[in-house]
Amino acid sequence: MSVPQQKTVVVGAGPVGSLAALYAAQRGHDVEVYELRPDLRNPGTTPLNFTKSINLAVSERGINAMRHAGHSSLVAKIMAGTIPMRGRMIHGESQGGELYEHAQDYDAKGRAIYAIDRSGINRRLLEILDSMPNVKLFFNHKLTGADFQFRRAWFEARDTITTPNSRPTEIEVTFDLMIGADGAHSAVRYHLMKFTRMDYQQEYIDTLWCEFRIDPREMGSGDGLQSKFRISPNHLHIWPGKDFMFIAIPSEDGSFTCTLFLPSKEFAELESNPAKVPSFFKENFPGVTDLISEDNLIASFKQNPHLPLISLKCRPYHYGSSGVIIGDAAHAMVPFYGQGMNAGMEDVRILFSILDKNAEAQEDNSPAADDYNKIASSAPDRAQALAEYSAVRAPDAYAINELAVQNYVEMRSSVLSKRYRIRKFLEEFMSVNFPNFGWHTKYSRVSFSNEGYSNIVKNSEHQGTMLLRVFLAFVTSPFAAAILFYGYRHHRSVLMTASRLFGLR
Ligand code: FAD
Numbered sequence: 001m002s003v004p005q006q007k008t009v010v011v012g013a014g015p016v017g018s019l020a021a022l023y024a025a026q027r028g029h030d031v032e033v034y035e036l037r038p039d040l041r042n043p044g045t046t047p048l049n050f051t052k053s054i055n056l057a058v059s060e061r062g063i064n065a066m067r068h069a070g071h072s073s074l075v076a077k078i079m080a081g082t083i084p085m086r087g088r089m090i091h092g093e094s095q096g097g098e099l100y101e102h103a104q105d106y107d108a109k110g111r112a113i114y115a116i117d118r119s120g121i122n123r124r125l126l127e128i129l130d131s132m133p134n135v136k137l138f139f140n141h142k143l144t145g146a147d148f149q150f151r152r153a154w155f156e157a158r159d160t161i162t163t164p165n166s167r168p169t170e171i172e173v174t175f176d177l178m179i180g181a182d183g184a185h186s187a188v189r190y191h192l193m194k195f196t197r198m199d200y201q202q203e204y205i206d207t208l209w210c211e212f213r214i215d216p217r218e219m220g221s222g223d224g225l226q227s228k229f230r231i232s233p234n235h236l237h238i239w240p241g242k243d244f245m246f247i248a249i250p251s252e253d254g255s256f257t258c259t260l261f262l263p264s265k266e267f268a269e270l271e272s273n274p275a276k277v278p279s280f281f282k283e284n285f286p287g288v289t290d291l292i293s294e295d296n297l298i299a300s301f302k303q304n305p306h307l308p309l310i311s312l313k314c315r316p317y318h319y320g321s322s323g324v325i326i327g328d329a330a331h332a333m334v335p336f337y338g339q340g341m342n343a344g345m346e347d348v349r350i351l352f353s354i355l356d357k358n359a360e361a362q363e364d365n366s367p368a369a370d371d372y373n374k375i376a377s378s379a380p381d382r383a384q385a386l387a388e389y390s391a392v393r394a395p396d397a398y399a400i401n402e403l404a405v406q407n408y409v410e411m412r413s414s415v416l417s418k419r420y421r422i423r424k425f426l427e428e429f430m431s432v433n434f435p436n437f438g439w440h441t442k443y444s445r446v447s448f449s450n451e452g453y454s455n456i457v458k459n460s461e462h463q464g465t466m467l468l469r470v471f472l473a474f475v476t477s478p479f480a481a482a483i484l485f486y487g488y489r490h491h492r493s494v495l496m497t498a499s500r501l502f503g504l505r
Pocket of ligand 1: 144
């Protein structure tokens with residue numbers, strides 16, 4: 001008797017949904033992907049997520065999730081189009097009116113995050129999916145309803161190519177498992193809520209964002225590759241303000257995608273008189289008007305949308321064995337840790353590792369062939385796996401949501417404070433000189449490891465308390481200072497003992 005393949009329907013072909021479809025396809029599922037928008041690979045198509053930043057930062061969690069996708073050239077293909085950013089470049093003006101740049105590496109060990117064109121990731125994933133015999137892609141399909149008990153969903157389908165103004169037709173689709181990766185305003189989540197007792201919380205922070213662009217430098221024939229960039233391509237540039245900031249991320253063509261983050265009140269003031277935009281920049285973001293002309297600043301401010309930032313938390317993420325939400329659909333966050341997409345891709349890796357583990361456990365108790373149909377419909381292993389996924393993932397998703405909000409304060413003002421710089425210095429000093437202690441900055445744990453976000457919060461709080469204790473002992477006790485100094489110069493073991501005394505281990 002042949003066992004029917006599991007039918008997995010993925011809603012949303014953003015970076016997270018596309019990766020989830022690849023994971024499912026690699027496991028032999030019959031995969032159908034339904035995407036609201038047209039295929040972004042067609043020339044002239046409105047880019048997927050046209051309302052969102054064009055380039056973003058991918059780091060270890062996103063890369064690791066792609067590494068585990070079971071496709072040999074995926075990571076190499078995607079990373080080929082990235083630019084390493086090894087730190088922040090803080091821009092400012094001295095009291096004497098001189099412009100300065102101050103580089104802050106992200107990691108004492110030189111690790112970098114990578115600037116990537118968002119639609120580039122999507123395009124490559126869709127190309128791979130398109131070449132797989134067990135994957136079907138449906139663009140211009142909008143989920144309008146889902147019944148997770150009877151495993152049916154409804155989509156509005158539009159044929160925008162041959163009949164652009166046609167009325168949509170409704171189609172009905174069946175599934176064993178629906179994966180909702182349809183973004184912050186998820187329709188899957190909306191329908192899932194009718195079946196499961198989902199706690200849900202959302203907040204708009206009082207900051208809007210708008211995109212600008214620094215054009216590439218005009219190249220002469222003898223110019224090297226680097227000179228197409230007008231500022232360092234290997235940094236994420238920040239012009240901090242107290243309550244706002246301007247950032248720039250490099251693109252392969254030598255341009256920078258820039259984002260202004262500003263409270264709504266200030267946005268409204270500039271909206272009422274956009275001619276004031278250049279003077280606002282001159283006053284608050286020194287040097288930017290040398291990189292973007294005044295006309296371009298005004299034009300971008302007028303033409304590009306002024307968009308809100310949403311932060312949402314919910315739990316559980318699943319219903320029975322038939323539905324689960326991932327990515328922004330489950331935990332859209334403010335973008336200040338550069339983790340939204342990374343966390344969404346990590347969802348995929350964790351979800352499938354739990355599904356695999358439970359499926360293997362089920363196989364060990366292999367049923368008789370006649371029982372297969374019963375199992376396909378009730379899928380106790382999958383139900384158990386989805387419940388485990390919700391339980392494991394929610395604390396981490398909540399933690400990164402909060403870290404992302406906190407990092408806004410760090411980016412726009414703490415980066416300038418002495419206290420922040422001392423802590424960063426001490427943590428990096430410990431991390432490089434005493435790797436056995438396992439000390440790392442919070443940033444490097446989030447961006448360069450796969451440690452659970454909630455664990456990072458715990459460890460980092462503990463580390464901060466210990467650091468303060470040692471620091472106070474260090475500055476108040478000449479004896480302790482002498483021990484630490486002598487220990488570092490001559491006997492690391494002495495220092496280890498001293499550190500134990502301060503409760504470091
Ligand atoms: P989306 O990218 O939102 O994709 C959802 C897809 O579902 C879309 O294609 C949509 O068309 C489709 N869809 C929606 N509704 C339906 C429906 N009813 N039926 C069918 N399809 C539907 N993250 C990072 O990791 N690093 C960064 O540096 C970073 N920078 C950012 C900067 C800004 C300004 C912003 C706003 C976000 C940033 N992010 C960053 C976050 C990142 O963009 C998101 O976390 C990521 O795009 C989420 O991917 P997703 O696939 O879950 O959702």
